[in-house]
Amino acid sequence: MSGVLYLIPNTLGDGDADALAQVLPEPVRAQAAALGYYIGENAKTTRAFLKKVGTERPIQEIEVRELNVNTPPGEIEKLLAPILAGADAGLVSEAGCPAVADPGALLVRRAHERGVKVVPFVGPSSILLALMASGMNGQSFAFNGYLPVDAAERGKRLRELEQLSRKANQTQIFIETPYRNRAMLDTLVATCAPSTLICVAVDLTLPGETIVTRTAADWKKKAAPELHKRPAIFLLLAS
Template sequence: MLINSDQRQPGSGILYVVATPIGNLADISQRALETLASVDWIAAEDTRHTKPLLQHFAIQQTLFSLHEHNEAERSEQLLVKLLAGENGALVSDAGTPLINDPGFVLVKKLRQAGVAVVPIPGPSAVITALSAAGLPTDSFRYMGFLPARSNKRKLELQALLETTATLVFYESPHRVLDTLSDLLEVFGAERELAVARELTKQYEQFVSGSLQEVNEFFQANSGKVRGEFVLMLQGAQLQQEERASSEFDPWINAMLQQNLPVKQISEVISLALSVKKKQVYQRVLELKDAAFE
């Protein structure tokens, strides 16, 4: 089913998906404030969290709860309102809605019904943490919260061993020490890890180093285990480099003998073996230079 946002249901309203601060209220955008003040109602993950935010900015609005336990039923009710021409906003407790928060059921239903859904961008813990972590961000994989039980958690982590993208997880304070121990067991002591907590708040903290170092730091500083955590794990970079030298060379040499351009060789091998083109390109240059020595 093709869904085109240009084909809007006549007379219907708009749902604005509004990002709200993850800690520092000054991070809210002017556009977000204007939107929240102008709509007919706001659907909130927890109205008890949203009321203080609106009161802080002197915004009075009708609130509806929309959480994982009532999302299906509430989505039907909100769809009726939007089809009648009302405008609404969707917010989560903090950050960007739908990113590990409710809203998927509602947004999908509205788009299928031809109701406009407009994002109002703003804070997101994933992006905020990555921007200051010092880990590669050209490719990252957001995994949300890991399973609560250690055996299931380790199984999920083991499936990610060969992932070359930076891995991003959310974790709660009462489980983070166990999760750090499982990361160490599965990925080994040397893989780099960055941990962010209390993002945008007074006691914001970033701790980075090897998995061994970070694990030892938090195990020894249990007083720092407060607030919500973002764990960012380096991808399998070393494994990929070893593979480049051992497996790519026959392909590269064969294509160099055919006098194919370096760029074309890199593109073909990158596509065929699902590796980064930049990495292959560097190896092609090395072998080409060696052939002319």
């Protein structure tokens, strides 16, 4: 009989064991501590996560393998092999929920194809936390990942998303590399109609958490929070 693939959420930023306890329920931490096989984007940060969890066995005895954007598709089966042989495993992401905007989704899909039981656990999702706190439409929304880096292409894509939002009354959610956050906000404010709502959610679940929703017109009038190199989620809703 094959083992179980547990999807174990991570914190949304750096922190100690006390910080981990603030965002992960005790049953999740207990299951995470009991596993002897882990798959994560980076072996070093996965072990750092396990150190905060407090494992039942020495960390050096826990097998950790990597699954990230550089993993060849053919390696997925090898990652699944110990689970098919009966070992329970934990899948973790660099931050937040595994398999959501995360390469771990490939492993989860293959697990279903091979009849492996997949168990998702409760934990912080920056996408959903930002949506919850934005005041925007939570009945219809779309996550669009990263937008184009080129300024002209980014503006074009934002106009497309604003038009879609207006037509479908749908919240559009996206992210940016932290050092380009300010450029993203500037493009949003310059591109969107004055009445379009724009939300910026920064450092979610962290001590510096800041969530601000304003119209594009109000963003032009009021000071923006400091965004440089801070993890942020952007949302818009056009009327």
